[in-house]
Amino acid sequence: MKPRVLVTRKLPDAVEARLRRDYEAILNPTDTLYTSEEIIKKAVGMAAILPCHTEKFTAEVIARLPECVKIIANFSVGYDHVDVDAAKKRGLIVTNTPDVLSDATAELTMMLMLGAARRASEGERLVRTRQWKDWSPSFMVGVQVTGKRLGILGFGRVGQVVAERARGFDMEIHYHNRRRVAPELEKGAIYHATPEELMVHCDFLALHCVASPETNGLLNAERIALLPDGAVVVNASRGSVIDEDALIAALRSGKLYAAGLDVFINEPAIRPEFRELTNVFLMPHIGSATRETRDGMGFRALDNLDAFFAGKAPGDRVA
Ligand code: 8YV
Numbered sequence: 001m002k003p004r005v006l007v008t009r010k011l012p013d014a015v016e017a018r019l020r021r022d023y024e025a026i027l028n029p030t031d032t033l034y035t036s037e038e039i040i041k042k043a044v045g046m047a048a049i050l051p052c053h054t055e056k057f058t059a060e061v062i063a064r065l066p067e068c069v070k071i072i073a074n075f076s077v078g079y080d081h082v083d084v085d086a087a088k089k090r091g092l093i094v095t096n097t098p099d100v101l102s103d104a105t106a107e108l109t110m111m112l113m114l115g116a117a118r119r120a121s122e123g124e125r126l127v128r129t130r131q132w133k134d135w136s137p138s139f140m141v142g143v144q145v146t147g148k149r150l151g152i153l154g155f156g157r158v159g160q161v162v163a164e165r166a167r168g169f170d171m172e173i174h175y176h177n178r179r180r181v182a183p184e185l186e187k188g189a190i191y192h193a194t195p196e197e198l199m200v201h202c203d204f205l206a207l208h209c210v211a212s213p214e215t216n217g218l219l220n221a222e223r224i225a226l227l228p229d230g231a232v233v234v235n236a237s238r239g240s241v242i243d244e245d246a247l248i249a250a251l252r253s254g255k256l257y258a259a260g261l262d263v264f265i266n267e268p269a270i271r272p273e274f275r276e277l278t279n280v281f282l283m284p285h286i287g288s289a290t291r292e293t294r295d296g297m298g299f300r301a302l303d304n305l306d307a308f309f310a311g312k313a314p315g316d317r318v319a
Pocket of ligand 1: 101
């Protein structure tokens with residue numbers, strides 16, 4: 001008998017085809033967003049759940065999942081939506097989908113840097129609303145990305161690909177990471193032992209750390225104050241790593257030249273100030289949203305399920 005898998009969102013066709021072939025998959029063709037109560041109910045009789053970051057597995061939800069659920073195979077690299085300690089205590093296996101989305105997320109990060117620095121939101125709005133009237137030497141002047149110093153906070157898989165792409169813009173790479181990485185991965189990037197030491201070297205700061213209680217509000221008012229005046233901040237990791245009050249204040253005061261944001265503390269109900277500020281380039285959490293990557297994420301989640309149901313250790317186990 002094929003294992004029963006609850007799939008919480010509509011996944012790419014090729015992923016769903018493989019799901020149907022190898023599992024008794026309960027799909028969500030209308031892509032309805034389920035509440036925790038609905039997930040708990042739908043999980044009855046399931047051996048596995050394949051969720052996205054839109055479904056929250058708090059300790060309470062995990063405690064109420066039926067005993068038959070043995071594995072949560074996430075369709076995401078980030079797993080801050082799952083209480084991994086609660087999962088571990090219950091013996092529930094949790095996996096994620098690393099690597100396959102590093103290129104797409106790094107692309108989006110470059111877009112955020114370019115969009116913020118070159119005032120993409122303002123420019124696009126001018127053209128679309130027919131308010132583009134003229135050209136002058138001072139019209140829509142932004143700041144240049146090429147040759148600037150880029151600080152990367154969190155030098156894991158995505159951070160390292162961002163460094164690689166940024167080298168194409170002749171950027172000087174600085175980074176902070178919990179552990180210094182090997183020289184062959186640094187490729188000349190300059191390591192700073194603390195976030196504070198990194199800050200002073202960042203014309204551009206890109207956040208690529210894992211969301212956790214330790215990184216909550218990591219970019220706060222004190223650390224923003226250490227950035228050079230006129231720095232640009234971009235975030236394609238998780239909203240929680242930035243103190244949004246501090247960020248908004250720095251964007252208003254001009255301490256920061258601009259920000260490029262793909263993630264927010266409250267999604268999609270973001271702080272209204274972000275919509276009003278002209279010096280923010282906003283995206284709706286689409287870091288991994290390419291056809292190639294979404295297929296890759298689904299296949300990776302399925303590889304983890306396949307391994308588990310074959311009695312092997314899933315490659316991407318996080319709990
Ligand atoms: C996904 C992401 O869109 O993988 C992640 O952690 O943030 C995004 O790539 C989303 O999480 C899918 O569940």
